Amino acid sequence: MIGLVIVSHSNKIAEGIVDLCYEMAGKDLNIIPAGGTSDGRIGTDPILIKDSIEKAYDGDGVAILADIGSSIMSSELAMEMLEDDIKKKTCILDTPIVEGSIAVSVQASISKDMEDIKRAAEEARTTRKIS
Amino acid sequence: MCNSNILIKIIENMGKNIIENKDYLTELDRVIGDADHGINMSKGFSAVDAKLDEMNGKDWGSTLKTVAMTLISTVGGASGPLYGTAFLRASTVVDGKMEIDKEDIINMFEQAVEGIKMRGKSDKGDKTILDALIPAFEALKLAYEEGKDTKTAFKMAEEAALEGVEYTKDIIAKKGRASYLGERSIGHQDPGATSTYIMIKSINEVLEQN
Numbered sequence: 249m250i251g252l253v254i255v256s257h258s259n260k261i262a263e264g265i266v267d268l269c270y271e272m273a274g275k276d277l278n279i280i281p282a283g284g285t286s287d288g289r290i291g292t293d294p295i296l297i298k299d300s301i302e303k304a305y306d307g308d309g310v311a312i313l314a315d316i317g318s319s320i321m322s323s324e325l326a327m328e329m330l331e332d333d334i335k336k337k338t339c340i341l342d343t344p345i346v347e348g349s350i351a352v353s354v355q356a357s358i359s360k361d362m363e364d365i366k367r368a369a370e371e372a373r374t375t376r377k378i379s
Numbered sequence: 380m381c382n383s384n385i386l387i388k389i390i391e392n393m394g395k396n397i398i399e400n401k402d403y404l405t406e407l408d409r410v411i412g413d414a415d416h417g418i419n420m421s422k423g424f425s426a427v428d429a430k431l432d433e434m435n436g437k438d439w440g441s442t443l444k445t446v447a448m449t450l451i452s453t454v455g456g457a458s459g460p461l462y463g464t465a466f467l468r469a470s471t472v473v474d475g476k477m478e479i480d481k482e483d484i485i486n487m488f489e490q491a492v493e494g495i496k497m498r499g500k501s502d503k504g505d506k507t508i509l510d511a512l513i514p515a516f517e518a519l520k521l522a523y524e525e526g527k528d529t530k531t532a533f534k535m536a537e538e539a540a541l542e543g544v545e546y547t548k549d550i551i552a553k554k555g556r557a558s559y560l561g562e563r564s565i566g567h568q569d570p571g572a573t574s575t576y577i578m579i580k581s582i583n584e585v586l587e588q589n
Contacts, residue, residue, distance in 0.1 A: 291419065291455025294463070295448075317555060318457035321498055325451065325460045 251278035251304025255314040259284030269353035297326035309337035343369035394424035407570040411557040416570040423454035440474030468494035505553035511543035511572035
């Protein structure tokens with residue numbers, strides 16, 4: 249199964265999104281929250297993100313969903329610190345963190361193909377809520 | 380030419396000056412950013428301070444690597460991965476060395492600049508760390524090319540960094556939270572460029588005492 253890592257400046261947001269995804273896509277997901285700093289501040293922690301990617305990885309790959317600013321930079325740095333075999337199966341998705349995480353978690357519950365995951369993230373990015 | 384004892388003193392002094400300027404950096408960041416630069420940098424350097432004993436007597440590469448990993452894991456904001464990458468990249472060119480020369484200093488600085496450019500997808504003129512670091516690096520390199528000694532070269536680098544900090548008042552922020560402000564970011568000094576200046580000034584202060 250493709251694993252997911254939710255990177256937010258806020259630990260509460262990351263954990264909340266994980267809860268939401270479990271509710272929407274089922275409890276079998278590999279989804280790990282990586283929010284906030286190790287001492288409980290608002291911020292991101294590349295080491296926590298790296299550890300979370302390793303935890304979410306079961307051989308199929310890991311998709312990272314991040315909020316804004318340094319969450320992307322910290323995720324990129326975390327990826328550079330990974331072993332090569334995990335690194336080449338890990339990617340950061342360019343999508344809104346809440347909507348994207350829901351769409352991607354549903355997709356991850358039915359597909360092991362990273363291309364499907366990327367497509368779901370892309371669709372979540374452009375889907376209008378009020379037509 | 381520069382032994383690893385000096386590096387420990389430099390890192391200690393960087394920490395002291397960053398922590399002393401915590402409120403100043405945070406205030407600069409409050410105006411155009413998210414008011415956490417001083418707090419984040421102080422957190423990072425306090426954690427580095429706690430590892431000074433452990434770093435004492437180690438080679439330049441492993442000391443810089445420890446600084447990098449400590450900042451990466453404790454800062455929390457964008458400056459963590461940015462400065463962390465700078466120290467990490469710099470560490471790779473002095474791996475295993477107890478003494479370094481002019482060429483090593485230039486290589487370390489160059490790696491730091493390239494690392495921050497790569498990590499932040501940024502360059503000079505975006506109102507960032509690089510607006511102090513790139514002029515400082517260029518001044519240092521030029522000073523060495525003109526045959527100046529290390530103390531003089533760093534004095535010139537510090538002056539160039541300060542000019543770079545002043546320059547950030549005149550330009551629009553292109554990166555980070557401040558970029559949301561567009562033209563309203565003009566007139567305000569960049570906190571990242573300022574912390575870079577403080578770190579370069581910290582190197583100078585130690586060189587002058589030794």
